[in-house]
Amino acid sequence: MNATWSRFNIVSIVLGFAFLYLPIVLLVVFSFNASRLVTVWGGFSTQWYAALFRNQGLMDAAWVTIRVALVSASAATVLGTMAALVLTRYTRFRGRVLFTGMVFAPLVMPEVITGLSLLLLFVAVGLDRGFLTVTLAHITFSMCFVAVVVQSRLISFDRSLEEAAMDLGAPPVKTFFQITLPVIAPAIISGWMLAFTLSLDDLVIASFASGPGATTLPMKIYSQVRLGVTPEINAACTILIGIVSLGVIAAAIVNKRREVQRRRDEQAAMRLD
């Protein structure tokens, strides 16, 4: 319906995307500013990037963040996929209502509450705060996001595929690994990516759950931002934005390619008839 894509629609989309992207674009532009004053353009320079890599504190924090994100995303993907399977496949077991609630509540729970409650748990059981506690905290809230992503794929999953596999003699566990898992793999991968970025981005929960020696990058950035805007932070943010955008866009392109290829194959196959 091209006719209904009126001028109003185009204007609202353009303005909307300008609003969404202009702040980020400005941030990136001013990371290449030669002047120390963040908002006055003083010529092009990459000096802040160089300064960034000399900043040992930031580099350490970045390394901690990446390790936390890798471990927690992987664990969260396994747990989240299991939770999604339970939500879609086991409609009747004792405590299902509570389970559903526990999966969905963290999605909308204010981060300050999640962070506070986890911290109090770690204190109560006497776990020293550090790398382990941040990772555990991140697993807990990102597994719920993974569960939602995988669940939405499982709902549209054609169960006759599994029935066919079992009919052909594959037992349930084998059926899961040979049929179900490959089909829902794209959802699991995007669940992992989501968990990874959530962990990479998190400030509030990490602030509660982490202790000395396990300062994450957002915590480091936050403590510097409170002191004011600096081009160095702009540079750090630009790198983070760059990595995440590259990852997301690459994933989108791979998906699109696969889709196009599949459609081409289908058309070619049709012509064989």
Place this chain on the structure above:
Amino acid sequence: MKSLGSIRRDFAPWSDPQAKPYIRFENVTKRFGDFTAVNNLSLSIFEREFFALLGASGCGKSTLLRMLAGFEEPTSGKILLDGQDLRGIPPYRRPVNMMFQSYALFPHMSVEKNIAFGLKQEGMPKTDIDRRVAEMLKLVKLERFASRKPHQLSGGQRQRVALARSVAKRPKVLLLDEPLGALDKKLREETQFELMDLQQELGLTFVVVTHDQEEAMTMADRIAIMDKGEVMQVATPAEIYEAPNSRFVAGFVGNVNLFEGSVAERTENTARITGGSGAQILVENAGEAAIGNDVAFAIRPEKIRISSRKPQDAVNALEGEVYDIAYLGDMTVYYVKLDDGQIVRASMLNAARIVDDPLTWSDRAWISFRPDAGVVLTR
């Protein structure tokens, strides 16, 4: 409804040169980018006519309907309704209403509210609206379902709500886009007659788009056969079937056998056609075909006789072998492979329960037909 037959028999404004068309498409073209959906098309539809646009999907029939409703504007050409040029008039100000293929019932409104929707837009007083809605519900026999939501209705009931909603405003013209497409076969047949009765009762002009030839043949006063954005033929159902004007129309409506050949001899009415293998047939209704023209003689299967011996009195008789037989109960269809290789379809009504001389697979057989049993096609 006794008088309906006689009304319908006498109704033929298209053959009256004095009659003014009610809807007129004049050289209408509609392009979507590179794709030409409707190509320089002209067409007249008369008041109170039940007019069908018949064609395969993508032939431009729906685009034609949507231009009449105002959802699309023609790229060039004019559409006139009762003498008024419709260009630039938005759909909500046109005196036509449409029944959508998907029914497009508003899911958040009850049956009553759906039917009243158009009347409210006119600013009709509430008591009048209530009366009209009650009338419409009675017309489509849905009085008991007034307060139901669309998803609580069966397919047939939804169809009737959509119909009631689109006629509630008493439009000058009712447009129906595949009105029976979503119903099962039995319901479709019943509803066809209901639609015809309704059209007579309300005295409206109906323009219906369909891909189902049986539906068009049953309901319409006239049918326009469309292909690739053009009208191939506009005529009554009987004319379309018995006197198609082209190979396309002959093949599109019903089953047909085409004998290709060239005109060898020509009198005022008859023509002798020589086929590729030398077989000759003598036909009437030769129309414009001149000597040397490549033509096709089109003949329907039920107008061909089949026998095991050569018929004595037949003007046209060709020999072949029974290639395939399809027994359909009311009739049997024989596929006869002629000696020149062409396969001819002949259908025999099974009037008697037991046939004395049954033909079977691989039997030698003769087909025969009268000179006036088909038409000569030049296009």
Place this chain on the structure above:
Amino acid sequence: MANVSASAPAATPAERTFLSRLISGFTGRLLILVPYAWLLFFFLIPFVIVFKISLSQSAISMPPYAPAIDFSEGISGLWAALRELSLDNYLWLTEDPLYFNAYISSVVIAGISTLLTLLVGYPIAYGMARAPASLRPTLLMLVILPFWTSFLIRVYAWIGILKPEGLLNQFLMGIGVISTPLVIMNTYTAIFIGIVYSYLPFMVLPLYSSLEKMDNSLIEAAQDLGCPPISAFWKITFPLSLPGVIAGCLLVFIPAVGEFVIPDLLGGSQTLMIGRTLWNEFFANRDWPVASAVAIILLLVLVIPIVLFQHAQARAQEQDR
């Protein structure tokens, strides 16, 4: 099953079903048990602890509250600890107007921001849903993309724009609209901007999905029956998009009430929001029991919208099936 039948080749069909049932029953139970236990331990129990500490007294020790349950004393220790619990912290919350005002102001700010986000998000979602089908996946990705970039970074980006000598003021003064810098930074306006900006994708996505699956012939039918486009929007499009509106509003409102980063970075010290109050109570005042009480009350404030959200979620799922 292959392994089982290999070790017991003579298994009768009845035995085989029994064995496979046993195995699938066991894996099934394991499948439920692992995530269930994890969530119980890391999600539910922490709340019980928060609740318990909210009833305790602040103390200068580590952990900084009393009584700490001493498990070595067994049941009697637990009982002794229980007797010391009190509602003092909750009374304290009602006595000090700061907390009450912070709750009210959080709900009001979140409410206003949610409405603003709806106003900004609806036209975008509508435009996307009406865009050519080939363009829609790209537009969708463009809406989701900012969500993948750090929340903190996106809020930080606004500091450089909104501050008195920032880019917005430079721009407006440059084109001569204003002569003195607008004070936006460290005001509620800055918080509104920050929330609308950060949560816009949460609003646009559910709106888009409810608008996109709407049948265009409904609008055409309304127009065909004499309804002009704007009126058709209010009578047909908007009512049918209500599930998306509700989902979007809850997705923005609920986290916005407890928001910490935005009021902290953009709102300055003058603005009052409960998430910040909790943070300060915990990190600055080190009063864990009061912070816990604040959290419990905040949770109660949010229970209604969260239940509503779950209800809407379950209904949407049922419709999909």
